[in-house]
Amino acid sequence: MNIYADNAATTKMSDRAIQVMTDCMRNYYGNPSSLYRIGQRAKEKLEEARLEIAKLINAEPREIIFTSGGSESDNQALLSAAAAGKRKGKTHIISTAFEHHAILHTLKKLEQNGYEITLLPVHENGIVRTDELEAAIRDDTCLVTVMTANNEIGTIQPIKEIGGLCRQRGVTFHTDAVQAVGHLHIDVKEQNIDMLSASAHKFHGPKGTGFLYCRRGVALSNLIEGGAQERGKRAGTENLAGILAMTAALKDSVAEMDMHNEHKRAIRDRLIKGLSEIPHSALNGDAEKRLSGNVNFCFEGIEGESLLILLDRKGISASSGSACTSGSLDPSHVLLAIGRVHDVAHGSLRLSIGEDITGDEADHIIKSVKEVVEYLRGFSPVWRDLMTGKREFIL
Amino acid sequence: MALYSEKVMDHFMNPRNVGVIENADGIGEVGNAKCGDIMRMYLKIDDEVITDVKFETFGCASAIASSSMATELIKGQRVEDALALTNKAVAEALDGLPDYKMHCSVLAEEAIQAAIEDYKKKK
Numbered sequence: 001m002n003i004y005a006d007n008a009a010t011t012k013m014s015d016r017a018i019q020v021m022t023d024c025m026r027n028y029y030g031n032p033s034s035l036y037r038i039g040q041r042a043k044e045k046l047e048e049a050r051l052e053i054a055k056l057i058n059a060e061p062r063e064i065i066f067t068s069g070g071s072e073s074d075n076q077a078l079l080s081a082a083a084a085g086k087r088k089g090k091t092h093i094i095s096t097a098f099e100h101h102a103i104l105h106t107l108k109k110l111e112q113n114g115y116e117i118t119l120l121p122v123h124e125n126g127i128v129r130t131d132e133l134e135a136a137i138r139d140d141t142c143l144v145t146v147m148t149a150n151n152e153i154g155t156i157q158p159i160k161e162i163g164g165l166c167r168q169r170g171v172t173f174h175t176d177a178v179q180a181v182g183h184l185h186i187d188v189k190e191q192n193i194d195m196l197s198a199s200a201h202k203f204h205g206p207k208g209t210g211f212l213y214c215r216r217g218v219a220l221s222n223l224i225e226g227g228a229q230e231r232g233k234r235a236g237t238e239n240l241a242g243i244l245a246m247t248a249a250l251k252d253s254v255a256e257m258d259m260h261n262e263h264k265r266a267i268r269d270r271l272i273k274g275l276s277e278i279p280h281s282a283l284n285g286d287a288e289k290r291l292s293g294n295v296n297f298c299f300e301g302i303e304g305e306s307l308l309i310l311l312d313r314k315g316i317s318a319s320s321g322s323a324c325t326s327g328s329l330d331p332s333h334v335l336l337a338i339g340r341v342h343d344v345a346h347g348s349l350r351l352s353i354g355e356d357i358t359g360d361e362a363d364h365i366i367k368s369v370k371e372v373v374e375y376l377r378g379f380s381p382v383w384r385d386l387m388t389g390k391r392e393f394i395l
Numbered sequence: 396m397a398l399y400s401e402k403v404m405d406h407f408m409n410p411r412n413v414g415v416i417e418n419a420d421g422i423g424e425v426g427n428a429k430c431g432d433i434m435r436m437y438l439k440i441d442d443e444v445i446t447d448v449k450f451e452t453f454g455c456a457s458a459i460a461s462s463s464m465a466t467e468l469i470k471g472q473r474v475e476d477a478l479a480l481t482n483k484a485v486a487e488a489l490d491g492l493p494d495y496k497m498h499c500s501v502l503a504e505e506a507i508q509a510a511i512e513d514y515k516k517k518k
Contacts (some may be wrong), residue, residue: 214486215460225416300454301453303431303432303453303454303455303458305455305456306407306454306455306456306458306459309398309407309456310408313408322431322455323430323431324431324455331431341427341429342429342430342431343429378413379410379414379450379451379452379459380433380451380452380453381411381424381433381434381435381451381452381453382428382433382453383453384415386453394453
């Protein structure tokens, strides 16, 4: 049995996306910037894709910039809004403590260049509070960037309300929606979003492809200088095969979203119920306001990497926020941000399920995790100390 | 390429000398839960020879494999020879560890030293 439960890391491409991609490689190989018909046919396909993507998030086609993925979109959005702010003397940026590193590392760079960064707390439930955001907005705030759904614990943020507050105060609002696009309904107008980042490989599209939505009237500067592609905002010959495959994948994901969410939610809750039976364990993040595919637990007394390797041997692909899986000394900044202490954050497990998971597979996961946790606790000195009272239980 | 050598996987999946020695002659513990690695070694020593050794480890696969291999390397050895065991020898016996996992073998070396120190103190 092989159960892929790491869809938040990447998804398997859909057959249709692969079909569209290879068709494009064979039939639309022209450069969209060329004036002969082969080039212009490619250009037509490119613009059809832009129109389709725009429709799927209720944007205008000219508001979509194709990029290499989520990280590039995040970088471009933040650096653009920061530059636009500086031109008006505004250099304060608000974000959260548990953003993706594509955001946090870009903010760190901006901080080194004189910007002031406020990171809002995300509390035990992993959700930003709008009253705290409101209080943090200042006259010199140029940008608020809050992710739509967290990549590790799946918690969904009150994007529409945050966008509304930003609109009232004249602050640009960007959201890293990499985990949300294709999984949650996105309507940039209704949700008051000025900029949004998306990545194709999180919704069964290809890797290396994504887009940035930038509302008309919001200034965009380019990261990559060169030709006049993407209205001069992103140079480089367009990755047409990737863009068309992404578009096909997103169209299908949006069409089947409600059905898939209903199924995944049922399996997610079955997993949460089953794993909660493990003593001294805890679900990370809000139980309700989370992506339908996300389950994230901490198990006291064990370490995440060894858990993952043993689960892999039982045919289950998952991930962890333990330091050993990241190559750094600290466990996941997301788990620390929701108040998990280092000792238990090392023993975390993230399961991000796809729509093809079955109930039997969920039961196999529960059984396997129970066995592995028990096995590892069997020779963990931390567990021994917890059981003999030499150390206090945290969970 | 696999993350770990077959030997590391073998010692991780089937760790040798796992457990506790009641009334051990020396107990050593290194690392801390904050960093995600704790190793505890128990030694039974007769006439300056390590007659039995057991370990408990909280940590990643390479930490568990390093503990297991270290116990195999010192079992039956004289205390002074066990003291001379280096982390490099542990890593080599495992057919190598990824660079960023070398600290796991260091922990194994230190755990043995700590256990022997404890034995000498008690003596």
